[in-house]
Amino acid sequence: MLQGLSSAERVALLHRMADALVAAAGPILAANAADLADARAAEARGEMSAALVARLVLDEKKLEKLADGIRAVAAQEEPLGRVLSETELAPGLVLRKETAPLGVILVIFESRPDAVPQIASLAVRSGNGLLLKGGKEAARTVRAIWEALTRALEPEVPASLIGLVESREEVSSLLVHADLIDLVIPRGSNALVRSIQENTRIPVLGHADGICHVYVDEAADPDKARAIVIDAKTDYPAACNAMETLLVHRALVDDGRAEALLDALRGAGVALFGGPRAAARLGLEEAASFHHEYGDLAATVEIVDGVDEAIDHIHRHGSAHTDAIVTESAEAARRFLASVDSACVFHNASTRFADGYRFGLGAEVGISTSRIHARGPVGVEGLVTTRFKLEGQGDTVRPFTEGSRSFTHKRLR
Amino acid sequence: MLQGLSSAERVALLHRMADALVAAAGPILAANAADLADARAAEARGEMSAALVARLVLDEKKLEKLADGIRAVAAQEEPLGRVLSETELAPGLVLRKETAPLGVILVIFESRPDAVPQIASLAVRSGNGLLLKGGKEAARTVRAIWEALTRALEPEVPASLIGLVESREEVSSLLVHADLIDLVIPRGSNALVRSIQENTRIPVLGHADGICHVYVDEAADPDKARAIVIDAKTDYPAACNAMETLLVHRALVDDGRAEALLDALRGAGVALFGGPRAAARLGLEEAASFHHEYGDLAATVEIVDGVDEAIDHIHRHGSAHTDAIVTESAEAARRFLASVDSACVFHNASTRFADGYRFGLGAEVGISTSRIHARGPVGVEGLVTTRFKLEGQGDTVRPFTEGSRSFTHKRLR
Numbered sequence: 001m002l003q004g005l006s007s008a009e010r011v012a013l014l015h016r017m018a019d020a021l022v023a024a025a026g027p028i029l030a031a032n033a034a035d036l037a038d039a040r041a042a043e044a045r046g047e048m049s050a051a052l053v054a055r056l057v058l059d060e061k062k063l064e065k066l067a068d069g070i071r072a073v074a075a076q077e078e079p080l081g082r083v084l085s086e087t088e089l090a091p092g093l094v095l096r097k098e099t100a101p102l103g104v105i106l107v108i109f110e111s112r113p114d115a116v117p118q119i120a121s122l123a124v125r126s127g128n129g130l131l132l133k134g135g136k137e138a139a140r141t142v143r144a145i146w147e148a149l150t151r152a153l154e155p156e157v158p159a160s161l162i163g164l165v166e167s168r169e170e171v172s173s174l175l176v177h178a179d180l181i182d183l184v185i186p187r188g189s190n191a192l193v194r195s196i197q198e199n200t201r202i203p204v205l206g207h208a209d210g211i212c213h214v215y216v217d218e219a220a221d222p223d224k225a226r227a228i229v230i231d232a233k234t235d236y237p238a239a240c241n242a243m244e245t246l247l248v249h250r251a252l253v254d255d256g257r258a259e260a261l262l263d264a265l266r267g268a269g270v271a272l273f274g275g276p277r278a279a280a281r282l283g284l285e286e287a288a289s290f291h292h293e294y295g296d297l298a299a300t301v302e303i304v305d306g307v308d309e310a311i312d313h314i315h316r317h318g319s320a321h322t323d324a325i326v327t328e329s330a331e332a333a334r335r336f337l338a339s340v341d342s343a344c345v346f347h348n349a350s351t352r353f354a355d356g357y358r359f360g361l362g363a364e365v366g367i368s369t370s371r372i373h374a375r376g377p378v379g380v381e382g383l384v385t386t387r388f389k390l391e392g393q394g395d396t397v398r399p400f401t402e403g404s405r406s407f408t409h410k411r412l413r
Numbered sequence: 414m415l416q417g418l419s420s421a422e423r424v425a426l427l428h429r430m431a432d433a434l435v436a437a438a439g440p441i442l443a444a445n446a447a448d449l450a451d452a453r454a455a456e457a458r459g460e461m462s463a464a465l466v467a468r469l470v471l472d473e474k475k476l477e478k479l480a481d482g483i484r485a486v487a488a489q490e491e492p493l494g495r496v497l498s499e500t501e502l503a504p505g506l507v508l509r510k511e512t513a514p515l516g517v518i519l520v521i522f523e524s525r526p527d528a529v530p531q532i533a534s535l536a537v538r539s540g541n542g543l544l545l546k547g548g549k550e551a552a553r554t555v556r557a558i559w560e561a562l563t564r565a566l567e568p569e570v571p572a573s574l575i576g577l578v579e580s581r582e583e584v585s586s587l588l589v590h591a592d593l594i595d596l597v598i599p600r601g602s603n604a605l606v607r608s609i610q611e612n613t614r615i616p617v618l619g620h621a622d623g624i625c626h627v628y629v630d631e632a633a634d635p636d637k638a639r640a641i642v643i644d645a646k647t648d649y650p651a652a653c654n655a656m657e658t659l660l661v662h663r664a665l666v667d668d669g670r671a672e673a674l675l676d677a678l679r680g681a682g683v684a685l686f687g688g689p690r691a692a693a694r695l696g697l698e699e700a701a702s703f704h705h706e707y708g709d710l711a712a713t714v715e716i717v718d719g720v721d722e723a724i725d726h727i728h729r730h731g732s733a734h735t736d737a738i739v740t741e742s743a744e745a746a747r748r749f750l751a752s753v754d755s756a757c758v759f760h761n762a763s764t765r766f767a768d769g770y771r772f773g774l775g776a777e778v779g780i781s782t783s784r785i786h787a788r789g790p791v792g793v794e795g796l797v798t799t800r801f802k803l804e805g806q807g808d809t810v811r812p813f814t815e816g817s818r819s820f821t822h823k824r825l826r
Contacts, residue, residue: 004752087773093762095772100754102784182784201614203785224807231809326807337802339417341513349506349805358810359508359801360500360822371515371595371798372616373786385784388772389750392762394637394739396644397771409773 002101002127002157007078009156013124014074016152018067021117024148025063031144032058032113039137048137051238055111056138066117069363073121076362079380080127086412090405092393094412099384101127103182106165106174108133108196110188113141119185120149120162122363126383131174131181133165135188175200183373183383185366190293205382207369209319210240211293212351215310215336217327218249222257224348225326226264231350232324234268238295240367241322241344241354245290245300247310253281253303262301275302290317307332311339318342320369322354343369343376415514415540415570420491422569426537427487429565431480434530437561438476444557445471445526452550461550464651468524469551479530482776486534489775492793493540499825503818505806507825512797514540516595519578519587521546521609523601526554532598533562533575535776539796544587544594546578548601588613596786596796598779603706618795620782622732623653624706625764628723628749630740631662635670637761638739639677644763645737647681651708653780654735654757654767658703658713660723666694666716675714688715703730720745724752731755733782735767756782756789 002010021028039056042048082099089095105128109115116132123130134142143164150159165171174181175196184204186193194208214232216225232243246265252258262272262282274284278301287300290313304310307325314323324346325336333347344354354377356364361379368374374382399405415423434441452469455461495512502508518541522528529545536543547555556577563572578584587594588609597617599606607621627645629638645656659678665671675685675695687697691714700713703726717723720738727736737759738749746760757767767790769777774792781787787795812818 346803352810388757390759397765
């Protein structure tokens with residue numbers, strides 16, 4: 001549908017969506033107030049966390065910011081029809097591999113009504129159909145935003161291009177339709193993501209766990225180590241790219257650098273738990289499991305004999321999201337970056353950099369720990385697929401089989 | 414495992430595999446003779462097709478050719494560690510997106526023992542683990558080839574890197590392990606592919622159907638149309654990229670060009686069936702369904718009112734594999750190539766070009782009609798994923814949040 005529209009037409013639609021969002025501030029904020037009243041009542045009854053309630057809140061300033069976000073997506077480089085490669089197969093026969101829309105994307109998110117304009121703008125930019133399912137705590141807000149955005153699409157684009165799914169039963173029935181839906185993007189708790197991954201054959205773009213490690217090597221610079229470890233753990237502990245496990249080389253335990261690191265973490269309010277070795281040597285309370293995402297000011301610490309043991313630990317207990325080494329040894333860094341099989345592997349940088357905006361991808365569709373299609377922070381390129389286009393002059397394969405013509409396979413770009 | 418080996422080491426392994434295949438000709442051909450004897454007996458009982466038996470046959474010359482194929486894979490450009498993009502996030506903080514092995518690949522194929530060296534060499538080249546399951550009709554041959562190849566890998570690489578799966582029960586139990594297997598590649602009948610797609614949550618690279626269309630437009634050059642239609646249908650009718658449906662513009666029916674095309678096809682031995690309009694206007698026996706892959710010298714013909722109706726027909730009845738337009742109208746070609754949402758869309762070229770070798774991809778892993786990961790003919794790039802590597806100097810995100818540092822996001826390559 002949107003695929004038939006030119007880039008300029010899709011950009012114009014995005015600007016109309018941005019304007020419509022601000023113009024509909026009245027009904028959107030009224031719907032939001034109603035959702036919020038219910039949410040606060042639920043919070044008072046102890047049925048909803050303050051954090052979840054906080055994420056629901058919209059105001060005029062936030063709507064303006066969301067509209068600016070849509071305009072930023074409009075200003076991005078055209079994602080469709082990008083020529084990824086061009087090959088002359090033989091004189092007069094040219095093959096191009098181009099980007100094309102993925103198809104229909106089902107986005108399932110919790111709370112955060114601000115996800116609607118973000119994901120809708122990315123879908124329109126990349127020519128995809130979209131099905132949205134928000135949490136029931138934000139139902140009225142999501143519907144009001146959706147109404148404003150889809151009205152802005154008409155008449156060129158039928159409102160049905162962005163579908164709103166309002167019941168849990170509808171989601172279950174959609175998840176079996178691998179023929180209708182090409183990609184599912186869950187944005188929410190680990191439990192939500194895992195439940196979707198386990199209940200569909202449709203590809204899922206996302207990550208259930210973010211069990212990120214920082215390994216502080218024997219050859220680490222103590223200042224860099226402290227700065228990175230504190231940033232990775234305390235900058236935003238609930239983020240999926242926050243450090244959950246700190247691995248320290250045993251030499252650091254012997255010379256007191258480990259204790260200094262732990263003191264810095266404790267000074268920042270971080271509760272520390274130890275693996276078997278760290279519990280024994282550093283007097284820490286033993287951690288229940290190495291595969292645990294605290295999502296809070298807490299971390300597991302373990303002692304390792306060197307970079308190889310650190311790599312092994314990460315492969316055994318990590319979630320292949322983001323893992324970092326702090327070292328001044330080029331060889332240890334090379335070994336770590338070459339061997340740790342995670343979506344993001346960092347040297348002397350905080351795990352918190354694993355983020356679409358920080359990576360310069362423009363809008364972020366999500367962070368994927370899948371090994372297929374898109375991995376790590378994913379921008380709009382995660383919403384496109386490719387197509388081969390071949391332009392000939394009446395060419396047939398027979399002359400190539402018979403030997404009267406030969407392939408040149410000349411790379412043109 | 415293989416990921417730890419350098420490119421040169423993996424290339425050396427491939428040369429040893431090639432040599433081992435030729436050196437083990439004795440036991441391999443003995444095993445093949447035993448499989449063949451059973452297959453011929455089954456053929457005599459009418460339990461196996463002659464085509465399937467023919468695909469089993471190996472001889473010294475074929476082994477030499479397979480060894481050359483392994484050497485060609487060794488000579489290919491290194492697929493791992495290719496830098497797909499490089500961005501300076503901020504001064505001293507550089508992000509690279511690099512190719513990395515996908516993980517463990519399960520390949521399930523029927524007959525064709527020659528698939529073993531082909532796929533094993535691609536797996537070694539791209540640093541992946543491999544599980545192989547061949548058809549039981551080729552069991553002894555497959556085992557003999559597997560033994561020769563895995564012995565050639567030792568001692569650097571344990572034989573377990575290429576696993577042999579010999580029972581159907583093992584396959585079923587593997588297909589539930591999305592945690593152990595990253596990609597399934599079925600090579601065989603549509604029924605095999607469909608049954609695997611329907612029974613696993615692991616991504617499947619392949620295609621069940623190849624219902625390819627050629628649309629001959631009003632503005633088609635009759636010579637090109639005839640050449641392309643004959644090639645697309647008769648060059649190798651059993652191939653997935655052979656034409657199954659011929660769509661002709663109604664103007665061609667009026668002026669007799671359609672009848673000339675049909676005569677050419679009939680002259681080449683092709684049985685023709687018609688859709689409702691073609692059956693009525695051209696006196697053809699009515700086809701049972703538009704969604705039918707003959708895989709033989711037969712085709713469905715239908716009349717359409719123009720390029721838009723052809724596009725609509727293809728979307729409704731095709732399998733999004735390969736579809737072609739024959740026309741001298743630049744506008745009709747543009748419209749067709751922009752709108753037909755198939756893995757391969759061709760203008761004035763035979764559908765038979767949809768092939769990894771002809772596309773210049775080197776070895777072909779398969780042809781995918783999935784919209785995720787890899788689409789169309791897939792080379793070794795279908796066996797890799799990506800990783801983000803970030804090199805810093807002790808960088809943390811806090812200064813960027815606080816505004817004392819800014820992202821530059823300078824594209825370096």
